[in-house]
Each structure stands twice: as C-alpha cells, then as structure tokens.
Amino acid sequence: MRVMGLDIGKKTIGVALSDPAGITAQPVTTIKRTTLSKDMEEVLGLAAEHEVTSIVAGLPLNMDGSRSPQTEFVLKFLEKLKERTDMPVKTWDERLSTVAVERLLIEGEMRREKRKEVVDKLAAAYILQGYLDSIRRAG
Structure with missing residues (x-):
C-alpha cells in the first residue's frame, strides 16, 4: 500500500510518498505548476513510477472549518485528477500544516531561500503522515 501525498498550491505541488507498508511519509519533490494537463501528467x-495505490491531498480549510477560495481550487484540481485515474483520491485536513513545517525550518535556522525550495514537499509529507497515522489508529 504505497500512498502519495499532495500539497496543491497555485504555483507548486508538493509531493510525498509513503513507504511500501504505508507507515511513514517521505518528501519527494516539488512540481512547478505549468498547465493543468502537464501538472496531471507529472503527478500521475x-x-x-512508484506504484502508488491511492492519493491523499491536503484540503486547505479555514480555521473554523469553512471552505475558502483555495479549498475550491484544490477540489477542482482533484475532480480533474479523478477523471484521469481509477485510484482512490482522498482529502485530508491540512490546516496549519505549512505553518508547522515553516516553524520547524525556521527553528532549524534554514535560510529563507532554502525553505522556499523544500516547504511544499515537506508539507505534503506532513499531510500524508497525518493521514497514515489516522489509518493505523483506526486499525
């Protein structure tokens, strides 16, 4: 059970993968967005390539749980993705994921330029790890 995690933004898509057992998440890459079609080709x-069996994407909700314009943007992307694959495509609440990752990188004294390079794929790993942990807890 290899799961792919996505952190979908307007400029980039952070990508993470689980290990084959579906226990841990590792950051993989950040896709620079171009066209919807090319973005889909890269993700799929x-x-x-990594024999992924399902995809989970962070859903950027407002702090009160309501939807934002970014939420709708991500949901539209995922609808198009679902049209191109038979794999299950799920969402996971990503509130504060990027903030948590940024905080860790700042505490680790990483330069701003380097943080920009890694934050999206690390956010994808953070989202994916939360999802994997919830599956294990549910048993």
Missing part, C-alpha cells in the same frame, strides 16, 4: 507519472 510519479504515481505510476
């Missing part, structure tokens, strides 16, 4: 190409 990575999924095929």
Whole structure:
C-alpha cells in the first residue's frame, strides 16, 4: 500500500510518498505548476513510477472549518485528477500544516531561500503522515 501525498498550491505541488507498508511519509519533490494537463501528467507519472495505490491531498480549510477560495481550487484540481485515474483520491485536513513545517525550518535556522525550495514537499509529507497515522489508529 504505497500512498502519495499532495500539497496543491497555485504555483507548486508538493509531493510525498509513503513507504511500501504505508507507515511513514517521505518528501519527494516539488512540481512547478505549468498547465493543468502537464501538472496531471507529472503527478500521475510519479504515481505510476512508484506504484502508488491511492492519493491523499491536503484540503486547505479555514480555521473554523469553512471552505475558502483555495479549498475550491484544490477540489477542482482533484475532480480533474479523478477523471484521469481509477485510484482512490482522498482529502485530508491540512490546516496549519505549512505553518508547522515553516516553524520547524525556521527553528532549524534554514535560510529563507532554502525553505522556499523544500516547504511544499515537506508539507505534503506532513499531510500524508497525518493521514497514515489516522489509518493505523483506526486499525
């Protein structure tokens, strides 16, 4: 059970993968967005290359749980993705994921330029790890 985690933004898509057992998440890459079609090809190409069985994407809700314009943007992207694959595509509440990752990188004294390079794929790993942990807890 290899799961792909996505942190979908307007400029980039952070990508993470679980280990084959579906226990731990590792950051993989950050896709620079171009066109919807090319973005989909890159995501699904990575999924095929790594024998992914399902995809989970962070859902950027407001702190009160309501939807934002970014929530709708992500949901539209995922609807298009679902049209191109038979794999299950799920969402996971990503509130504060990027903030948590940024805080860790700042505490680790990483330079701002380097943080920009890694924050999206680390946020994807953070989202994916939360999802994997919830599956294990549910048993």
